[in-house]
Amino acid sequence: MKYPTDLTENQWQYIKKTMNLKERKRKYPLLLIWNSLMYLIKTGCQWRMLPKDFPKWQLVYYYYIRWTELGYFDLILEKLRMKVRIKKGQRAEASLGIMDSQSVRWGNNRGLHGVDGNKKIKGIKRHVLVDKNGFLIAVMVCVANIHDSKAGLLLLRLLREELMNFKCILADAGYRGDFLDKAHSLYSYLVKVVSRDKEKQAKKEFKPVSKRWVIERTFAWFDNDRRLCRNYELLHESSENMTKLSAIKLLLNKI
Structure with missing residues (x-):
C-alpha cells in the first residue's frame, strides 16, 4: 500500500x-x-x-x-541542505546562523523533563540553529528548566566541534548576560541579539522580527509532524534524531 x-x-x-x-x-x-x-x-x-x-x-x-x-542522518541533512542552497543560487555553506529555543510539552512521563517557568510548559527544550532559509543546521535538546543562555553555549560548542564557521549568529533577548562574551571568547562566534520593537510590544501589535521570523517558521514546520509536536522520546538523543529526520523529510521535498 x-x-x-x-x-x-x-x-x-x-x-x-x-x-x-x-x-x-x-x-x-x-x-x-x-x-x-x-x-x-x-x-x-x-x-x-x-x-x-x-x-x-x-x-x-x-x-x-x-x-x-554511523552518523548517516547528520551526513544526509548536511548534503541536502547544501544541495538546496545551491539550487536557490546561494553558497553551499551558510555564513549567517539564527538560533532560538522551542519548549515542547512532554508526552512520555519516563523521559527526562523540566518546567519552563516563562512559558509554563513541562517538558523539554529544543535549541536549534538554522540558516537564513530556515533549514536545520544543528539541534541540541535539554530539559525545559535550563536557561537559554546556558544551553546556548552547549549548542555553540557542538557547532565548533563540527568545525562550522559563521560570520554572525542572530539570537533573541533570551540569550543575555555574559553569553555574548563567552560565545566569542570560548568559540569565536559573533552573536548579535535582535529584540522586538518596545513600542510595538507595549501596544501589543504583532510584527515579525527581521531575520528571526525564519526560525519561528522552522518551529511551525516541526509542529506539522506529529512526532515532534510533543516529546514522546525517552532519551534526548532520540529527540534530536527525530528533529533531524523531520528536517530531512522537508529538504527531500525541495530537491
Whole structure:
C-alpha cells in the first residue's frame, strides 16, 4: 500500500547515493525502512503501531539506531541542505546562523523533563540553529528548566566541534548576560541579539522580527509532524534524531 509519506524514486536514489548503499539480497529493501521512518515522523505513531505494510518494527528500529550511530542522518541533512542552497543560487555553506529555543510539552512521563517557568510548559527544550532559509543546521535538546543562555553555549560548542564557521549568529533577548562574551571568547562566534520593537510590544501589535521570523517558521514546520509536536522520546538523543529526520523529510521535498 502506498502512503503519502513514501519517498519518490528520485528522493530514494539521492539517499542511496549519499549513504553509499551497496546492492545485495535483503528480505526487506532499505527503501521500506526509510518509508517507515517517514511515516513514523509524520503520524507520530508508536514503534509497535507501524502498519503491517512495513517491516517489523524491531527491524526498523534496528536500522534507525545503526544509522544514528554511523552518523548517516547528520551526513544526509548536511548534503541536502547544501544541495538546496545551491539550487536557490546561494553558497553551499551558510555564513549567517539564527538560533532560538522551542519548549515542547512532554508526552512520555519516563523521559527526562523540566518546567519552563516563562512559558509554563513541562517538558523539554529544543535549541536549534538554522540558516537564513530556515533549514536545520544543528539541534541540541535539554530539559525545559535550563536557561537559554546556558544551553546556548552547549549548542555553540557542538557547532565548533563540527568545525562550522559563521560570520554572525542572530539570537533573541533570551540569550543575555555574559553569553555574548563567552560565545566569542570560548568559540569565536559573533552573536548579535535582535529584540522586538518596545513600542510595538507595549501596544501589543504583532510584527515579525527581521531575520528571526525564519526560525519561528522552522518551529511551525516541526509542529506539522506529529512526532515532534510533543516529546514522546525517552532519551534526548532520540529527540534530536527525530528533529533531524523531520528536517530531512522537508529538504527531500525541495530537491
